[in-house]
Amino acid sequence: MPFPLLEVRDLRIDFDMYEGTFKVLDGFSLVVQKGEKVGIVGETGCGKSITMQAALGILPMPPGRISSGEIRFLGKDLLTANARDLKEIRSRISLIPQDPSASLNPVFKVGTQLMDVIKYSASSRGQTGNAKERRRLALNALKEVGLPDPERNMNSYPIQLSGGMQQRILIAMALVTEPELLIADEPSTALDVTIQDQILRLMKEIVDKRQLTIVIITHNLGVVRELTDRTYVMYAGQLAEVARTKHLFSQSKHPYTQGLIKSVPKLTGEGISSGIEGMIPDYSNPPNGCRFRPRCEYAMAICEEKPPDFVVEEEHKVACFLYRK
Ligand SMILES: Nc1ncnc2c1ncn2[C@@H]1O[C@H](COP(=O)(O)OP(=O)(O)O)[C@@H](O)[C@H]1O
Numbered sequence: 001m002p003f004p005l006l007e008v009r010d011l012r013i014d015f016d017m018y019e020g021t022f023k024v025l026d027g028f029s030l031v032v033q034k035g036e037k038v039g040i041v042g043e044t045g046c047g048k049s050i051t052m053q054a055a056l057g058i059l060p061m062p063p064g065r066i067s068s069g070e071i072r073f074l075g076k077d078l079l080t081a082n083a084r085d086l087k088e089i090r091s092r093i094s095l096i097p098q099d100p101s102a103s104l105n106p107v108f109k110v111g112t113q114l115m116d117v118i119k120y121s122a123s124s125r126g127q128t129g130n131a132k133e134r135r136r137l138a139l140n141a142l143k144e145v146g147l148p149d150p151e152r153n154m155n156s157y158p159i160q161l162s163g164g165m166q167q168r169i170l171i172a173m174a175l176v177t178e179p180e181l182l183i184a185d186e187p188s189t190a191l192d193v194t195i196q197d198q199i200l201r202l203m204k205e206i207v208d209k210r211q212l213t214i215v216i217i218t219h220n221l222g223v224v225r226e227l228t229d230r231t232y233v234m235y236a237g238q239l240a241e242v243a244r245t246k247h248l249f250s251q252s253k254h255p256y257t258q259g260l261i262k263s264v265p266k267l268t269g270e271g272i273s274s275g276i277e278g279m280i281p282d283y284s285n286p287p288n289g290c291r292f293r294p295r296c297e298y299a300m301a302i303c304e305e306k307p308p309d310f311v312v313e314e315e316h317k318v319a320c321f322l323y324r325k
């Protein structure tokens with residue numbers, strides 16, 4: 001069995017703040033095989049973004065601190081790799097960030113920014129290229145993301161473009177380096193709903209066409225349902241459940257996943273069902289054991305211990321004592 005493309009094992013991330021230590025990620029693990037489309041879903045503040053920031057080496061440290069765990073890319077440990085190896089590995093991973101307007105540099109033209117990305121990525125891989133080739137690649141990338149007039153857009157400043165177009169440019173930037181792993185953090189949530197739809201459709205098209213490996217982070221179950229093969233459900237820095245996406249929607253086991261699925265607005269005549277009562281815990285003093293305990297209607301004494309991942313079926317694991325064998 002070849003190494004997985006990305007493997008996060010028992011990762012713990014704390015934040016050292018003035019008010020004390022915030023224990024956010026509490027032993028989270030994830031495996032992404034080459035060619036897979038993986039989702040990470042959970043409420044805002046669950047630790048989805050910091051997990052991927054750690055994998056990309058962009059977690060702000062301090063205040064962040066990786067207190068234990070491993071992150072491996074094709075078997076290579078990113079937390080102990082030397083700077084040169086790290087740069088090379090990172091050039092093989094791209095991120096589509098959440099907020100297009102904050103992610104593009106306002107003072108440089110779109111074309112310049114795209115060609116810079118191409119140049120940097122090539123040099124990280126020990127390659128050189130020429131300006132003409134970079135321009136050709138940049139134009140192709142803009143065409144691939146469906147921008148109507150790539151030549152003109154090369155010469156535009158980000159502010160001259162709509163939010164949807166800016167997001168397309170960020171997708172072009174992430175793809176132009178031919179990454180082996182694409183990470184999309186809440187793609188399109190900063191945009192209005194119809195544009196969101198177009199962006200998601202575009203991403204699906206490109207991912208399928210190029211057979212990319214992608215990790216999609218989102219608080220929106222609809223997005224994982226549409227775009228992923230397998231989904232990790234995360235609650236307050238812990239794994240709740242992981243399964244094939246289709247299976248998760250029909251056979252969810254964890255009370256948190258069930259609550260999430262139930263709280264998706266349904267237009268079935270029953271009206272919109274309520275969300276899950278309560279909110280994510282204070283990370284400076286989180287509950288022992290299962291962090292969902294204060295919100296869980298099935299909580300038992302044993303839930304003060306941390307539930308291991310119980311295998312309920314092949315590829316389906318649930319971190320909940322209700323499934324203890
Ligand atoms: N730069 C930071 N400084 C301090 N705390 C942070 C920082 N980034 C994240 N956190 C803490 O980690 C929690 C999880 O953050 P994040 O991974 O961004 O959540 P999400 O699941 O919404 O992506 C936040 O609620 C916050 O407590």
Ligand code: SF4
Nearest residue numbers: 290293296303320321
């Ligand atoms: S482990 Fe206990 S508290 Fe946590 S979800 Fe399961 S039953 Fe609820």
Ligand SMILES: [Mg+2]
Nearest residue numbers: 048049185186
């Ligand atoms: Mg986030």
